[in-house]
Amino acid sequence: MMISITSGKGGVGKTSLAVNLALALSPEYKVLLVDADLGLANVDIMLSIAPKVTVKHVLLEGRSIREAVVEGGYGFHVLPAASGVVELVQPDSDMKGALELGLNELASSYDLLLFDTGAGISPAVLWFNCLAGYTIVVFTPEPTSITDAYALIKVLYRDYGQKNFLLVANQASQKEGEQYFLHLKKVIDSYLGANPIFLGAIPKDPALAQSIRSQKPLLAYHRETKAAKAILEIAEKIKSFIPVTRKNSLLSNS
Numbered sequence: 001m002m003i004s005i006t007s008g009k010g011g012v013g014k015t016s017l018a019v020n021l022a023l024a025l026s027p028e029y030k031v032l033l034v035d036a037d038l039g040l041a042n043v044d045i046m047l048s049i050a051p052k053v054t055v056k057h058v059l060l061e062g063r064s065i066r067e068a069v070v071e072g073g074y075g076f077h078v079l080p081a082a083s084g085v086v087e088l089v090q091p092d093s094d095m096k097g098a099l100e101l102g103l104n105e106l107a108s109s110y111d112l113l114l115f116d117t118g119a120g121i122s123p124a125v126l127w128f129n130c131l132a133g134y135t136i137v138v139f140t141p142e143p144t145s146i147t148d149a150y151a152l153i154k155v156l157y158r159d160y161g162q163k164n165f166l167l168v169a170n171q172a173s174q175k176e177g178e179q180y181f182l183h184l185k186k187v188i189d190s191y192l193g194a195n196p197i198f199l200g201a202i203p204k205d206p207a208l209a210q211s212i213r214s215q216k217p218l219l220a221y222h223r224e225t226k227a228a229k230a231i232l233e234i235a236e237k238i239k240s241f242i243p244v245t246r247k248n249s250l251l252s253n254s
């Protein structure tokens with residue numbers, strides 16, 4: 001099972017959501033968090049890990065994909081990306097072929113692969129979103145973020161056949177998030193026919209910004225904060241999309 005976390009506009013909170021969702025889901029599911037911004041890694045920074053082997057060594061130096069998988073430190077595993085490697089920003093078809101094979105192989109060992117993609121409609125972002133069964137689109141209440149979320153959904157739906165969109169409003173109250181979602185849904189329904197689902201809103205919370213600065217996931221230390229509670233509710237909703245066949249947590253195995 002693969003789920004992507006993506007956005008039309010950058011800096012809307014994808015990586016912080018991805019890291020915290022991986023943590024929220026990992027007691028119950030075996031989760032691999034894939035840093036899908038291949039040439040501009042962020043997940044390792046958010047988790048304060050320093051992987052020796054990354055997707056760069058896999059795609060450019062022939063190392064096996066399993067060699068690159070590391071402990072995230074919070075009950076889930078990470079497939080790290082490389083930092084500042086231009087060749088990986090838009091992988092060619094050989095690289096994509098190798099990566100798809102590797103990810104499918106890894107998927108057989110995990111309940112869930114979560115892709116933290118880059119932003120926008122670049123070929124690499126679209127490719128990761130197509131590989132995933134579900135696409136979580138993160139947006140904020142800014143008009144540019146909402147417009148870009150719609151543009152991304154339009155391209156994915158019309159040109160790439162992605163039908164399963166789960167929306168998250170970040171830096172918004174639940175009420176505000178729902179309003180923006182309904183507005184987006186109306187446009188999506190009438191122009192595209194896709195049927196997006198609202199997963200919830202995450203309020204603006206200084207604790208989340210602080211957790212990013214201290215490179216520690218919010219859910220590991222401050223579960224009582226508003227943003228943490230909202231992310232836990234979103235994780236609960238995501239569980240309904242994960243097949244119940246192989247629940248197999250890393251913690252229960254250790």
Ligand SMILES: Nc1ncnc2c1ncn2[C@@H]1O[C@H](COP(=O)(O)OP(=O)(O)OP(=O)(O)O)[C@@H](O)[C@H]1O
Pocket residue numbers: 007009010011012013014015016017042118119170171202203204205206208209212227
């Ligand atoms: N709910 C929130 N409350 C307060 N600040 C937030 C919240 N969500 C995100 N931020 C702020 O937004 C910044 C960007 O978050 P993050 O890096 O997760 O976004 P991103 O979408 O992954 O970015 P990029 O597109 O560059 O990969 C964070 O550094 C944090 O300060």
